[in-house]
Amino acid sequence: MKDLNRYRGCLIGGAAGDALGYPVEFMKYSEIKKRFGSDGITEYVLDKGLARISDDTQMTLFTATGILHGETRGCIRGIMGDPWSYVWLSYKDWYRTQTEKYPLDGYHYSWLDDVPGLYCRRAPGNTCLSVLSVGREGSVDNPINDSKGCGGVMRVAPIGLYFGEKKHYSIEMADQIGAEAAALTHGHPLGYITAEGLVHIIALLSHNDISIEEAVSDMKNVIYNKYAQTQHEAVDVFLELIDKAIELATDKHIPSDEGIISLGEGWVAEEALAISIFCSIRYSSDFEKAIITAVNHDGDSDSTGAITGNIIGSHLGLSAIPERFIKHLEFKDLIIEIADDLFHDCRIGDYIDEKDPEWEDKYFHNKIPSGRHFK
Secondary structure, X not given: OOOHHHHHHHHHHHHHHHHHHHHXXXXXXXXXXXXXXXXXXXXXXXXXXXXXXXXXHHHHHHHHHHHHXXXXXXXXXXXXXXXXXXXXXXXXXXXXXXXXXXXXXXXXXXXXXXXXXXXXXXXXXXXXXHHHHXXXXXXXXXXXXXXXXXXOHHHOHHHHHHHOOEOOEOHHHHHHHHHHHHHOOOOOHXXXXXXXXXXXXXXXXXXXXOOHHHHHHHHHHHHHHHHOOOOHHHHHHHHHHHHHHHHHHHOOOXXXXXXXXXXXXXXXXXXXXXXXXXXXXXXXXXXXXXXXXHHOOOOOHHHHHHHHHHHHHHHHOHHHOOHHHOOOEOOHHHHHHHHHHHHHOOOOEOOEOOOOHHHHHHHOOOOOOOOOOOO
């Protein structure tokens, strides 16, 4: 079951949590409350009228264009490589927006490189930058490093959306694509296992009428069955932390801030997902409370906000996100457009009469359609 409202909710929700948490990413919770009041940060901090996204949303968008570039190439040329190989090319283009000036010289693989506003550093992760600077990607079987930072998990939500209910791809294949996409830059088992877990949750929530707790439970079983024999230490750590998140979320006697403290700060992948699961289950029907809770703590506020927004947005859809979290969101029109592209997918090819020049511009020629501007 494909639902455009949920696709949009996932990406806008992730961007909203990211933008809410970005201004306080490196602040202690005590400092957040001192600056914003006893409830912490609850409203966007605007810069020139916009709530700025961080590298989390930037990389999420580049994940999406990588997927769609590869699939479009397959439709038009009849041949394509592994999906994560195109995501890697897209990440290399994201790296150019962090290290070069607009406009770029030479060929690029993502049309997002034609969006001037993305040429801005928003606290990008050192692991992503260092791996991309070398230009050699990692994989699950050949890890590039031993990093389990949350930079692998915070960007993979589009994989769950796109491959979660796509012909010729099982959910197991979608999960593996998520793991490989994270392993491009993060080689520790907990770096890619956690990303695979989020992809599974997003795939289930965006295509089925189930609870968040049911989606998480199914994810736990899948991760255990797949990795318990080969990565038993990482799996034990991961599942113990996820179980703790569920237990804390369902115990209403435990204050939310204390629950998050018990799970960590979110700088590493498994803690970021555990905090996001805690917030999403505790406030499964309230987008606003979920993301506000997710960003008010000592740790990586924008990443836990982004992942929580992805999860709760996939579950509730865009229609459940308060307008105040949409109105001033940076690149909201671009984010909606990419969510729509993931939903509608490529509908052109050698054996299809339908033509779509704009789609070809974006995902085959890798350039922004003429006259388009985003802010």
